[in-house]
Amino acid sequence: MAKERDICEVFYVDKERVKKVKTKMIGDKTAAGLAEIFKVLGDPTRVKILHVLSIEELCVCDISAILEMTESAISHQLRLLRNLKLVKFRREGRVVYYSLDDRHVAKLIKMGVEHERE
Amino acid sequence: MAKERDICEVFYVDKERVKKVKTKMIGDKTAAGLAEIFKVLGDPTRVKILHVLSIEELCVCDISAILEMTESAISHQLRLLRNLKLVKFRREGRVVYYSLDDRHVAKLIKMGVEHERE
DNA sequence: TGAACTATTGAGCAACTGCTCATGTATTGA
DNA sequence: TCAATACATGAGCAGTTGCTCAATAGTTCA
Known part of the structure; x- marks a missing residue:
């Protein structure tokens, strides 16, 4: 079975290309961070x-x-966005106002919309 | 409870803003499509x-x-990427070569990397 | 103070994800 | 033709996600 190659002796289809x-x-760290923001x-x-x-x-x-949607559902999501520093908030009496806190996010969404338009 | 407002009579914190x-x-469709590509x-x-x-x-x-990683794990993911037309492939004997099939994707990843760098 | 209101949070659950493992398919070459 | 190779796929499972529901925390104002 092909799996052995990964563990034991190595024969790749193109060893040089793999190496390069x-x-x-x-x-791994970059990939994980990248995936996190996209997720x-x-x-x-x-x-x-x-x-x-x-x-x-x-x-x-x-x-x-x-x-x-319910405020609960929204609030749960906002907590996530808050933890990732994508939104910021300020309290005004009983009301909590949220706004974007990341200049990249709007740009990413805009790019995504472009992608959708094709 | 606040939920009733969504169902019955309406009083928003700022009705005009909500409307606007x-x-x-x-x-919904755009949001779903957008989420799909980011996911x-x-x-x-x-x-x-x-x-x-x-x-x-x-x-x-x-x-x-x-x-x-195992070829199986990779193959499963490639199927997904194939279905979403993000990669294309060509067969050469027993070997199947994959390559990118979406000019936006590389750009999105590049943007993500920039985001990571801050 | 206490009733009303806005927002947050924890528990719980159904649906989904990403992998492994076993098996199946397509191609090559002896 | 048949073993070997390269890849694809289905089932299954542990971990995760996104919501609901109920309870709670902060704030205002009569």
């Missing part, structure tokens, strides 16, 4: 939240009204 | 595969050697 590409490859954008609810926040600052209540 | 943002918001990039293995393919065309065996 391996040196150019991004590290956050990999959910329709979070995409919508980030998109509406790219239009303007909004409170949890308004976001939940706009997306027609 | 709602008209500017991306549709694909939201896994370290797939990020690595796409990245090495952005360096050069490679067969399953070599990718599995480079990433130090």
Whole structure:
């Protein structure tokens, strides 16, 4: 079975190419970090939240009204986005206003929209 | 409880703002499509595969050697990438060579790397 | 103070993911 | 024709995700 090659003696289809590409490859850490940021954008609810926040600052209540979802669901997602420093917030009385806190995110979404348009 | 507002009579924190943002918001379909493409990039293995393919065309065996993962795992992921038209392939005897089939993807990954660098 | 309101959080659950393992398919060459 | 090779695929499983529901925390104001 082919799996043995990975463990024991090595015969690749193109040993040189494998060696060369391996040196150019991004590290595990970079790949993990990259995947993490993309994973956050990999959910329709979070995409919508980030998109509406790219239009303007909004409170949890308004976001939940706009997306027609419960405040709980929105709040859970906002916590995630907060932890990843993609959104920031400020309290004003009982209301908490959220806004984007990452100049890359809006750009990434914009690029994604372009991709969609083809 | 706040949930009733979504179902019955409406009182938002800022009704006008909700209305305005709602008209500017991306549709469900767009959000879903966007999330789908980002979700694909939201896994370290797939990020690595796409990245090495952005360096050069490679067969399953070599990718599995480079990433130090089984061919089965790689093949499963390649099927996904194939279905989403992010990679293309050509057969040469027993060997199947994969390469990128989407000019946006490399760009998105590059942007992600920039984001990582901060 | 305490009732009303906005937002947050924890538990729990159904659905999904990414892998392994075993098996199947396509191609080559002896 | 048949063993070997390169890849693909289905089943299954542990871990993760995104929601709901109920409870809780902060804030305001009568």
